[in-house]
Amino acid sequence: MEYHFKEIEQKWQARWAKDKTFRAENNSAKPKYYVLDMFPYPSGAGLHVGHPLGYIASDIMARYKRHKGFNVLHPMGYDSFGLPAEQYAIQTGQHPAVTTEQNIKRYREQLDKIGFSFDWDREVRTSDPKYYKWTQWIFIQLFNSWYNPRNNKAEPISTLIAVFETEGFKGSDHNILTGDIEKDLVPFTATDWKSFDAKKRSDILMHFRLAYLGEAYVNWCPALGTVLANDEVKDGVSERGGHPVERKLMKQWSMRITTYAQRLLDGLDDIDWTDSLKEAQRNWIGRSEGASLEFGLIPGPSPKEKGVDKPRWQTADPAIYDILKKYARENRRPQTEAEDLVWQQVRNNKLGFKFRRQHAVGTYIADFICLEKGLIVEIDGEIHELTKERDENRTAVLEQLGFKVIRFTNAEVKQNINDVIARIREVCNSTPSQMERGQGGEAKITVFTTRPDTVFGVSFVTLAPEHELVDVITTAEQKQAVNDYVTKAKNRSERERQADVNTISGVFTGAFVEHPFTGKPVPVWIGDYVLAGYGTGAVMAVPAHDERDYKFAKHFNLPLPQVIEPTSAEHDFAKDAWGEKEGKLINSDFLNGLDVKAAIKKAIAEIEARGLGKGKVNYRLRDAVFGRQRYWGEPIPVYYKDGIPQVLADHELPLVLPEVDKFLPTEDGEPPLARAKDWKYKGQYDYEWTTMPGWAGSSWYFLRYMDAQNENAFADKKLADYWQNVDLYIGGSEHATGHLLYVRFWTKALKDLGFIGVDEPAKKLINQGMIQGTSEKVFMVTGSKSQIAIEYFRNKVLFTHQGLYHKSVRNIFISSEIVLSEKLEDGGEFVNVPIEFVNNNIVDIEQFKLRLVQNGLFENSIIVTKQGYFYNGEYLFLDGNTELLFRSRSEVEKMSKSKWNVQTPDEICEKFGADTLRLYEMFLGPLEQSKPWNTNGITGVAGFLKKLWRLFYAGGEFNVNDAEPTKSELKTLHKTIKKITDDIERFSFNTSVSNFMICVNELMEQKCNKRVILEQLLVLVSPYAPHIAEELWEKLGHKESISTAAFPVFNEAYLVEDSFSYPVSFNGKVRFNIDLATTLSPQEVEKLVLEAEQTQKYLEGKAPKKVIVVPKRIVNVVV
RNA sequence: GCUCUGGUGGUGGAAUUGGUAGACACGCAGGACUUAAAAUCCUGUGACCUUAACAGUCGUGCGGGUUCAAGUCCCGCCCGGAGUACCA
Secondary structure, X not given: OOOOHHHHHHHHHHHHHHHXXXXXXXXXXXXXXXEEEOOOOOOOOOOOOOOHHHHHHHHHHHHHHHHOOOEEEOOOOEOOOOHHHHHHHHHHOOOHHHHHHHHHHHHHHHHHHHOOOOOHHHOOEOOXXXXXXXXXXXXXXXXOEEEEOOOOEEEEHHHHHHHHHHOOEOOOOOOOOOOOHHHHOOOEOHHHHHHOOHHHHHHHHHOOEOEEEEEEEEEEEOOOOEEEOHHHEEOOEEOOOOOEOEEEEEEEEEEOHHHXXXXXXXXXXXXXXXXXXXXXXXXXXXXXXXXXXXXXXXOOOOHHHHOOOOOOOOOEOHHHHHHHHHHHHHHHOOOOHHHHHHHHHHOOOOOOOOOEEEEEEEOEEEEEEEOOOOEEEEEEOHHHHOOHHHHHHHHHHHHHOOOEEEEEEHHHHHHOHHHHHHHHHHHHHHOOOOOOOOOOOOOEEEEEEOOHHHHHHOOEEEEOOOOOOHHHHOOHHHHHHHHHHHHHHHHOOHHHHHHOOOOOOEEEEEEEEEOOOOOOEEEEEEEOOOOOOOOOOEEEEOHHHOHHHHHHHHHHOOOOXXXXXXXXXXXXXXXXXXXXXXOEEOOOHHHOOOEHXXXXXXXXXXXXXXXXXXXXXXXXXXXXXXXXXXOOOOEOOEEEEOOEEEEOOHHHOOOOOOOOOOOOOOOOOOOHHHHOOOOEEOOOEEEOOOEOOOHHHHOOHHHHHHHOOOOOXXXXXXXXXXXXXXXXXXXXXXXXXXXXXXXXXXXHHHHHOOOOOOOOOEOEEEEOOOEEEEEEEEEEEEOHHHHHHHHHHHHOOOOOOHHHHOOOOOEEEEOHHHHHHHOOHXXXXXXXXXXXXXXXXXXXXXXXXXXXXXXXXXXXXXXXXXXXXXXXXXXXXXXXXXXXXXXXXXXXXXXOHHHOOOOOHHHHHHHHOHHHHHHHHHHOOOOOOOEEOOOXXXXXXXXXXXXXXXXXXXXXXXXXXXXXXXXXXXXXHHHHHHHHHHHHHOOOHHHHHHHHHHHHHHHHHOOOOEHHHHHHHHHHHOOOXXXXXXXXXXXXXXXXXXXXXXXXXXXXXXXXXXXXXXXXEEOOEEEEEEEEEOOOOHHHHHHHHHHOHHHHHHHOOOOOOEEEEEOOOEEEEEO
């Protein structure tokens, strides 16, 4: 009987489905093993041969572990929300749910043909309300949580509220310099907290929630009409579709992943993922250690001169200014005696500085204020003794706004007015005058630096164009220049900015800051080489020791003070900067003579000691934007009541995606969900209109597979504890900084909140390499260039046919060997041709013509080949040729529909069978390696399966006997058991296939048809080629599926040899082999080798200096 | 630029701890079977030199080094692929 793969494969696929052979047990005495493939997005293009590569590897692992006695969880499902289906919906009007359903069906058919051992009862789809109910539920948990930096974990928001109620907020609960949002949060007391209204409380809590609504610069993609997360933007354009992206300040739902930056980094050390992937995550998180350092502004011109529109005295909170003003007027008349005493001494510039009284600052009214010096003087009456705490808070708030506050009691003033005035005068004189402070702003520029050691080499400070102080500090003369520059910088797309990194641009603000150590004035510049989103958006420029600062300084002719003398190399500071962390400090006061490392430590210590800043860790990682202005995603379970976002209660979930008339934004630019009719919470409150991003559903799906049908929890705690996390995760490396970071983040948060017991989603992760396509390309000349090409060919005397000179010739296609020999590459471009039109680089002209006709390109095109032309359907031959060889050029590139180079697994299954496909994809090479697809070797693999089949058959009859196997048969088998086991354990699937071939070749030679041998061989093969294994297993008389048959156990005894053929080398060169008993001692081996006949020839009469004997390996004679 | 990763016959690749480089497969060449083709089977196949045969020389991107012994370890370079990029 012949090997008919088609019948066999259909039969077993049906049988497995019917018997639920691969169902994972939730209650099992067996140890668990969880193998997972990365969640596929069911695209309209279906699977190509690259997709199953990882699925086959994971399936082999799953089947192998079942043989090894594990309870295996090996599920599959679909990440079925996403942009492509929605884009398609916009174009065609088809509901994305419909196209998604079709695509999933197609995927499933393709997957089924390959014979995977998935437990389909656990299938999940992110777009299913039963699934996204729990995505929404998790969102709510994150909304109701904050990251407690003291305990280093996420906690319910209630623990934060408890802190606010007892301690208030002192500004120290967020020690991480990220997210930008925390900056504005003003400290408050417990009393304040209790007095805040619901809106204010909600606003404050928003600064802490793990899922929060906040304002931040986001990647706005106008073409897609939505914002994108950082990992969805590549080279300044959207990853999907390649549309331009710009920076935009928007209110967005975000995830506070930055709070987990350190844990995400540390966790990498404990998981077995590929180095390159861990490295990518480390880079993305981008931890750098350094210090923050404050540069105080030096007094500048008056507000008018500075061109500040708002008068300097307008320091009050605008929201309550009118009320405060009224109070201030009223307070001004009935002054206390003490206040009046002071006022008489300070009014009318008596101290040399202008003082105002009863002046509104923020939400308070200050008794006396000197704006120039940023000084507030408060006179406390007796009643204030009782409210000391409130005064302290008041001081804290005023200081937060950048003021210095000094207090005197009524008694002090009355008893010794002169001392009080002297004190005020002293403080005024010792306080440098400060610039106008913006609302809530500071009179200091804070920079982040990793090189505090170079602080004495600062020659200027540079701000990002978006920096909040830009408007405030710019002088009148520079106003115009700065405005122009900032406007230009803001309107540039990210792509333009990135493409333009070598052009140096910037502008001087006219302002100066004071060097924190030397007190010297340092000019403040604006430059777009400083990024608003990193650090503080401001840098201290040390041009001698930083390349970017160097270029900037050179361009604008700024000084380059050197503070490090390199000791390891000669360096020419006239040419470029010395950026290495190496050398001795010079010109640096207390740092002189130290080496860089010591200087960094010392500088940080000094900065902290003088209160100028702090040692700080900075992360490049940004919070993840979570809202998308799109339709096809999970609705965010939030509604707005009186402007306050509220989350839904558990029993109100899922919030089902509503129907809309169009999948486009509204006329007002609101997201598509705003179109939904009567879609309001309790009929009156608007729901959130943005939806969740693609990575929401995939950030926890591995948990859902543990308990896919549960309606009461995302997964039962008991089951989550049993399955824990993924033992082997296989997928592409393209998810390194997206999905794989987010899923780690959610896992950690869910663990902190006590819902699961593990801290990482996957213990081991393998990246399968990409399978590239081989494209076929032909050379095309179009438009005006084609006339030039015609001239060219006429001069070359290639064209003999008059008609070819026709002016209306549009497209010329030129056979690639002509292009190469005539060096025509610059005159046109290579365009893709469907690979099925091409055979051995020869393009089928008739099929190519049909394609041209379809695309309306056929008329007036010419195909030029060495043998003649094809013009408007006619073949014109040169020199008696009868055939045109229109040659294409092959090129390896990404496999994609648009490049006409897609190979589907279905075609291979049809032609060779699923088992051959599985073996061949593994045989191609190491799993991790990328490789172009070709079917060159597939006949070898198909031949192997036929040979395997023939071992069981003789003369068309099934023929297996029960005789005792020979020693050599057992040796072949056990050698193979050892190799295959080792191979699987180290994920070397390609060598397994080779080893199967060797095994079958040997058994063929031995004419082995012994049941004992073949039966075990089948189990070995079964993970790789399950259909043929099941069929032959059944033929051997088994009633049960092979899938749980015990994996053969290797027995060393069968491999023991009596003798070994020692390669004998002389000075490392192998000369001959000699058979010696394995029982011999090294000394005996040495003796026998030296006595051997051939040895004399290579000794050339000399005595051996040394003989090395490695038992059962090699003998080396040194002459 | 930085980080990761790779470089072995005509091709895909093997060599797991330093121990016979090129397993296995494709391709190619020759042969058997066949009217023929397909399928199948057998033989050969790194390069060079040489031969009747043996034997010999070179050989894992390049240049050094360590070692009795290096594709494998160390140092310095070259080239390809991927990721990332004014990240202070």
